[in-house]
Amino acid sequence: VTNRPNRQIVLARRPEGTAKESDFRLVEGPMPVPGAGEALVRVIFLSVDPYMRGRMSDAPSYTAPVPVGGVMVGGTAGEVVESKDASLKPGDLVEGYLGWQEYGVAKAADLRRLDPAAAPVSTALGVLGMPGLTAYFGLLEVGRPKPGETVFVSAGTDAKVEHVRRELGFDAAFNYKTCGEFGRALDLACPSGIDVYFDNVGGPITDAVMERINLRARVVICGQIAGYDRRGTEQGPRNLWQLIVKRARIEGMLVSDFYDRAPGALAELGRWVREGRLKYREDVVDGLENAPRAFLRLFRGENMGKQLVRVGADAPSV
């Protein structure tokens, strides 16, 4: 291990309202040193995800916030450069939770070995990682769609609309930010009503969806990105009455509750990807210094597929 500095992105301040680049700061920290049972990992890909907005705030949540001045947390795929555990050796590719930095240390038990021959390592942060597992368990275990039912997934932007319609084979899609009155777009897209609403967005569109749910509908609350920048003042569904009329259910899910079943789910997701039945797309921004910019794209819906940051593809091994 050299004395090379370890570039890191830290939380400069807690955002007020919309998060912005100046809420982050690029710093140079010391190169971490692995202890017994640990490994030093060089980060190749960093995942930026909407949940990180919650970590920037000190409002009560399901886990502790990032302290001001602390390295931003996040999932990573990288290469072992030094190992103090028999289960890992230099050159091994691993998925872990090392945060927004070039190098990190983790217990070997917290690192998942990746096989680059089976799938690109970047997929360990997307379709074959936390986001893929969220869709898998959220849809199959909480939403439980049955044949013939209508599933509605909230997301946005015109480019995405084209993508899900042409490449992913969805029956219909519309841009909730530009379609004008949601109700008409929903009526056209879902003429038989909605049985499963997989909600990543929250906000006003939920009112329109709730007016169109079918009997025994299931609403999976996976994310509420429309409200993350204005918690406490966001608009909520005004028609819980519909839950009575339709004997429907709204349920919040957190993928980590299902992690004990991740190995089986990842095996199935991997098989679907290889068979071409599950399609995915990645949106890669280069350079750790651009991680804040990549993160903020999520809140404007600018990412086209899983947003990743390529941190150290060209960096020499230490």
Added chain:
Amino acid sequence: VTNRPNRQIVLARRPEGTAKESDFRLVEGPMPVPGAGEALVRVIFLSVDPYMRGRMSDAPSYTAPVPVGGVMVGGTAGEVVESKDASLKPGDLVEGYLGWQEYGVAKAADLRRLDPAAAPVSTALGVLGMPGLTAYFGLLEVGRPKPGETVFVSAGTDAKVEHVRRELGFDAAFNYKTCGEFGRALDLACPSGIDVYFDNVGGPITDAVMERINLRARVVICGQIAGYDRRGTEQGPRNLWQLIVKRARIEGMLVSDFYDRAPGALAELGRWVREGRLKYREDVVDGLENAPRAFLRLFRGENMGKQLVRVGADAPSV
């Protein structure tokens, strides 16, 4: 059967906003005549319930609205005066769905025989009827409280607060209309958070409750009386984010879905009443002509217990 007129309350017009007495009209209709398999019933008690506000509106719901000029629907307890079915005879006391009128006809199969020695007939419209079954199935089947958990039921007015605290043995209660900031009242009443929220009210208090739910909390949407007069513009919960944080569930329930299991539930409720473990209170207004006034009391929270209208206690048998 005489030619005595049958007084009825009909829907005069669909309410705009808050329902008022002029939305109803007292009329004299013909005395109905039972056909084969039917019985003519003299109504003794009429039940007025919040759900009837939905029947006055033609907004889509789980059942058809009352037509303008039609007799208001509602549950009744009464006495058979003429029967064209072998299962019933004059003098039998029955619970049925005859509406806001002095006399009605129903199929014998739709009338439930009551035993006045077992319980007062009025209870067939309250603790041992639809409202009792709503509480029974909503709490036990949907909310599923476990020992040690905190259950919060939304309702209001100072008189009710005293009643549930002193007579019903609740740990705590407060008047959501006058307590000021809900949050502090909730913190005092529920220091360990809320596991089951049985919501009859909806509106702003739900925000405060949602901020205090525990992990795996269950919210039972039984009613939304705060919003019945202003559907579509009512305030909803702004923090579905909490559903993710707490992996909680909001579920709408309709008691009629459980009616196939009513006999067993009514037997258990009756036993609890006889043993003094289940307490109830009734609030009786006299005279069919006062049914609209009795109904409107519900929306101001003025009823103290199950709101009933005594229709024909003193009327002679026809």
